[in-house]
Amino acid sequence: MAYYENVGKVAYEGSQSQNPFAFKFYNADEVVMGKKMSEHLKFAMAYWHTLTAEGSDPFGATTAVRPWHSYSGIDLAKARVEAGFEFMDKMGLEYFCFHDIDITPEGSSLKEFFANIDTIVDLIESNMKSSGKKLLWNTANMFTNPRFVHGAASTCNADVYAHAAAQIKKGLEVGKRLGGENYVFWGGREGYMSLLNTDMKLEQDNIARMFHMAVDYAKEIGFDAQFLIEPKPKEPTKHQYDFDAATTISFLQKYDLAKHFKLNLEANHATLAGHTFEHELRVARINGMLGSLDANQGDMLLGWDTDEFPVNVYDATLTLYEVLQNDGLGKGGINFDAKVRRDSFEADDLFLAHIAGMDTYAKGLKVAAKLIEDRAFEKVIEERYSSFSEGIGADVVAGKTTLASLAEYAMNNETPRANKSGRQEHLQSILNQYIYG
Amino acid sequence: MAYYENVGKVAYEGSQSQNPFAFKFYNADEVVMGKKMSEHLKFAMAYWHTLTAEGSDPFGATTAVRPWHSYSGIDLAKARVEAGFEFMDKMGLEYFCFHDIDITPEGSSLKEFFANIDTIVDLIESNMKSSGKKLLWNTANMFTNPRFVHGAASTCNADVYAHAAAQIKKGLEVGKRLGGENYVFWGGREGYMSLLNTDMKLEQDNIARMFHMAVDYAKEIGFDAQFLIEPKPKEPTKHQYDFDAATTISFLQKYDLAKHFKLNLEANHATLAGHTFEHELRVARINGMLGSLDANQGDMLLGWDTDEFPVNVYDATLTLYEVLQNDGLGKGGINFDAKVRRDSFEADDLFLAHIAGMDTYAKGLKVAAKLIEDRAFEKVIEERYSSFSEGIGADVVAGKTTLASLAEYAMNNETPRANKSGRQEHLQSILNQYIYG
């Protein structure tokens, strides 16, 4: 049975196509820098945005028109699985991601919840087998249920902490069963609403304890997924502990967790933290922590997580530039943590939005690859820092200098090297030429 | 004598050119929608950024290397005129804009200042004649001198107010003499630092009085330039009265000045006020107030006026879309109120940066023109609002309805029209296709 009757398989038709339901730039089998686009771009469907959420916002009820609206309860959960695999198939998405509560109702007890999960995971597993689709990552939602009002691993209520541990344990087991390539932690309530009532140190210590237990349990059950933390600075809480890449790295270093985790970085979370996405990617990359991407974009004039589909080719280019410089994402991929606007409420919009995002990333990939193949920026950077490859600069890098030796050099250096222009505007022109030329 | 020895006339060489000092997209004589690019894009050199400012910032001294550094005093002022005309000639810029203090030292009295102005205006005038370059607009700088610490037209010091009036009077006379097509007011200090010591009503009344006097004087001397106000929400003051387009319009309406003024809108000022540039342009356009543009771009993660050269083709496309929908800018033009980064300190960067900006606007113009020729968005909008072209909707527009008649209609309307998706993501895809396709 088809849930999405209006749309068939979405195919590549090229940049001049007038067919709304065709790719203009994403050509899965096209080879870029020696690999297929589809290998570079391990796109994943976000279960929650595509199958669960339906367009409510803080001032408005749901608007979405969806083909499963005649179902409820566990039948609804099953219908969503089927619709999801149909969607992935038609869109050519090879991966998906989910939170535990996305796939099934929680029921009235942990036992019931886990039983529901098992039922749906059975169905997911059989769909995976028949379709070849893969699990990029799963995670436990520990922020929606009222029990997590004060946090999960950072809660002030030890019983809630135990509940969170049970959910994570189940999540790891599900991940292992479905062959998940990664496992994600996003601490939506791991932060504070007010410092006046918060023991920040105990909360962070407890989060670290939970992470160590998760690492141990994954090892115990032989689940070798890459663990990922997804930073976000705020929303829903006033302040989340995993504020950004650097903050999360400092936490992982402090608690001796850095070797077990990488980062799942999201574009909109980056900008909410005051950074460009490429900044966050660069910080992760030079620290060996770049794990996976949540692809979306924010609105720079809005102060909340708008989770828009990525449609900006500049951003996509600079994103994939970092990914290519990182030799790809390893086990990671590119999850569309993006939702259709509330006023794009028809099922067709789900396709149109994913096409928009996939085309944007495809275009960005090709531009980034060309920039790297031509060493367009690398040549400039190599030349720019060349004074550290010889003489006193090489001594600095080799650790052979002291303040005294450098001071002596400086005092006696009658013709210091002149600075040269950083040429930012010209580099931006070159970027435009690569994108539009 | 050549001030810019490294660079000759900048020519169009097409999108594949490797010549840094060539246009890749801006082709002055290319015809777009029936007019030459150069007619659509009346680019102007901003005297202050190109010839006067030299790269200082609040934490750093000037860095610029400029070919007039051997001159000082009035000789420096003259050298800048010559260098400016050489620059315009080589860049193919037909227009320029200046503040009074950009072109000459203030000296120690108004008399000396005005005499200096006359000397330099003589030189400018003769260069205009020989080169054919034109004055897009001039203005009086009433924010740099310490005398304006509390404002100019909004000052608490009546003698300063009189001084400002004298500068405006001179500015109008200079504008008339040089055939200025517009005259601009930017109230950099017309606002407040603290409400605790501010009489906001008196200050705004006094600004309106000054504007009326300026209107009268221009009429008296037969200066028929378009008067323009340039909104900016803040910086240098905490709050400027001309916060944005709508605020400025409300001021002009209140004081019966709307028929004498239009708006000179700047991209970076728009975003500092929390708006996209296209929003500000739209607001001005539908109110008949779109006068002229200050072309630049801000950094959305920085909270001050960075005045970067515009290099984003999305923004340029949406900007020129509004301009084309407005049937152009009339007497207005496109002033590069943009400065090279402090670390782009070589004279060559001035060329490279203008090339970046002009190419970006050229590309944006072509995309915008194609969108309009194809009615790509118009068709969608026409269909979207079609219910207001017939039946009850047409009655609303025609003013024939009342709450009661509409309520009766609604109560008895058993099958109201369903809403349709706004299709935002698809429209963004179409925009990408027009830009990259």
Added chain:
Amino acid sequence: MAYYENVGKVAYEGSQSQNPFAFKFYNADEVVMGKKMSEHLKFAMAYWHTLTAEGSDPFGATTAVRPWHSYSGIDLAKARVEAGFEFMDKMGLEYFCFHDIDITPEGSSLKEFFANIDTIVDLIESNMKSSGKKLLWNTANMFTNPRFVHGAASTCNADVYAHAAAQIKKGLEVGKRLGGENYVFWGGREGYMSLLNTDMKLEQDNIARMFHMAVDYAKEIGFDAQFLIEPKPKEPTKHQYDFDAATTISFLQKYDLAKHFKLNLEANHATLAGHTFEHELRVARINGMLGSLDANQGDMLLGWDTDEFPVNVYDATLTLYEVLQNDGLGKGGINFDAKVRRDSFEADDLFLAHIAGMDTYAKGLKVAAKLIEDRAFEKVIEERYSSFSEGIGADVVAGKTTLASLAEYAMNNETPRANKSGRQEHLQSILNQYIYG
């Protein structure tokens, strides 16, 4: 029957009280500047935050524990009325405000909705009679229902427009019946998500048409409430047309509506628009448009409407300073458009939060009154602008000057008045002394 069993009547116990359920600063009968505190501070309960909303956020389910959770449907609606009047009684709140959908379920048709409204309004009316509580304002919610996904008065669907008209008509009738002192319009969906699909001019024209129809209908039925528009710059839409006070005033001027409307200003909306609340109040005040207040506060580091209870005495002081300078709010009042934090989910928190807000405003009122009685800032301002009360400054204000006469004065003025320090830091010290001294 008591819904709030833990709490009795909240009384004033003074600043040293250890009783959480007592006022420390708000003393209803205390006379300030010749009027009782309760007359200055016409506090209103916001029906939606106190009785309807229950703590959900975009990432979490409701958390609130409320005494009416055993009810549903129309019985729940009735229970909320009773609980609301008990709450107002215990808190000493004399006013309340509501949207139509706060008080009753919408049902499946306009007819059913209006019938439900009538049922609940009967109950409200009888409670008003017995308690003496008054309606500060009511309004129609035209943003939550999916039908308003594209706006209400700015919708692209004429049938939705008619529906909105019906709701407003009913709202005006309810307001008249309950003796509402004001009637509010907040255009939560009157704006746009994307300019790409928006006809801004038609939308604004249609809003103006709706307002004129509302004015006419109120006149027709003899409802003499003050009409109020509540500006907000964004959220839920990307951009709302009533961005801020100045923008709303420009709209009202353009469409000849200014004489029928004033502004209902909200603190959190002010800061989202980039203004202090006192700025918005000042703008409204000097334009004769200060109507009523939505009292709350935002978090300056969060980019969405947090609607926190006002607990900052600086803000309250400067707010009430403007109100006192305006000779009060006329028909307007002070509506607590504020919600308890999601993690303050107990019913007791509703009391504690209102106590926090009322105490803050009470303290602010007393400080503001003292500042005005002492003319602490007025003396400074009078002196500061004194040059406009005599000589050339008085001529400016009287309209007797021209650019030429002022220029002549300036050219010949050999000893212009020196500027004096604005003394901002000292004025801030004085403010601190008044608050803490």
Added chain:
Amino acid sequence: MAYYENVGKVAYEGSQSQNPFAFKFYNADEVVMGKKMSEHLKFAMAYWHTLTAEGSDPFGATTAVRPWHSYSGIDLAKARVEAGFEFMDKMGLEYFCFHDIDITPEGSSLKEFFANIDTIVDLIESNMKSSGKKLLWNTANMFTNPRFVHGAASTCNADVYAHAAAQIKKGLEVGKRLGGENYVFWGGREGYMSLLNTDMKLEQDNIARMFHMAVDYAKEIGFDAQFLIEPKPKEPTKHQYDFDAATTISFLQKYDLAKHFKLNLEANHATLAGHTFEHELRVARINGMLGSLDANQGDMLLGWDTDEFPVNVYDATLTLYEVLQNDGLGKGGINFDAKVRRDSFEADDLFLAHIAGMDTYAKGLKVAAKLIEDRAFEKVIEERYSSFSEGIGADVVAGKTTLASLAEYAMNNETPRANKSGRQEHLQSILNQYIYG
């Protein structure tokens, strides 16, 4: 000779004093929690804001009227020393802080610069001896001179790097000679303008190398000051590497520098990074990295470093709450990195502004002390987290649990502890009561 003739010694006169040049709350000898106010509040004069900067901004020239305007060159430098000690004496400031270029002209070579420094340091030293004033910290300005346009320790020019090393070496020697209690690094240009031309990893590696050399040299010369890094997220660069406390900690951890450094935190830098000041203090405190404070405040509606004098008692209270919880600042102190507004240009304003700041911190200290003495918030927090002091919670903290053991507990826990309200609004009321009660 007196530079500040209008003002004598500023004395404490109590909260009712009408004398602008008296303290209303700061009473140096008053004992709070067993120590004198002056011991808690090791206030320092910032040389640059008080003696060097004169009110320019990006749009305006200097406005300050200062008593040393008749001097120039090294005589001006000497006059400033004398004026500075007079100012500290009159204000009752026991400490001061400076950058190398604040105290003397740079001259035309490093040799000349260092000779000038020696001359002025002689004078400073003799003034310190006679007055008893102390050096809180000094630092090298490596951001103003054009040579540092691309950074100092992060420059791409090895000769500039050597120059920076020479300045740091001299700074450490000066610090040792003057008995400086701390030595500060603020990396105003240690960041980037564009990632397109930046080798972030090399730059950060080089910064770490410089820090290690500085640590070594201080040890070599026996200078035992506390080293401090001052985070700032941006301005003047687009992105600074020491973005905030957590980022800086991650850097220090990575490069094995954490044991040698603490943080010098600034209020305005905190808010520019998206944090409250108390957040930054808390992060530093729980990581043992709280070193010293730069006291000021930003304007939350302005996106640049406004460096205003701190006048908000809420902020001061929460700041000193963290300081008291930290058992003070050790060698650190409270430097007024604050400048009078450009329109507060008279010398008297320097006094009035410092009075405003010192009174604010004094009031905040007393409130914070009372909160701690009463354990007003601590009691709440202790109770709130009590479930981690017993049973399963204590097991978690003791590291005795696993995911499996916690899951088993959760599955079998039929009556989990209910969450309790976080009571944020009530805690805010309590804070108000402590401040105003």
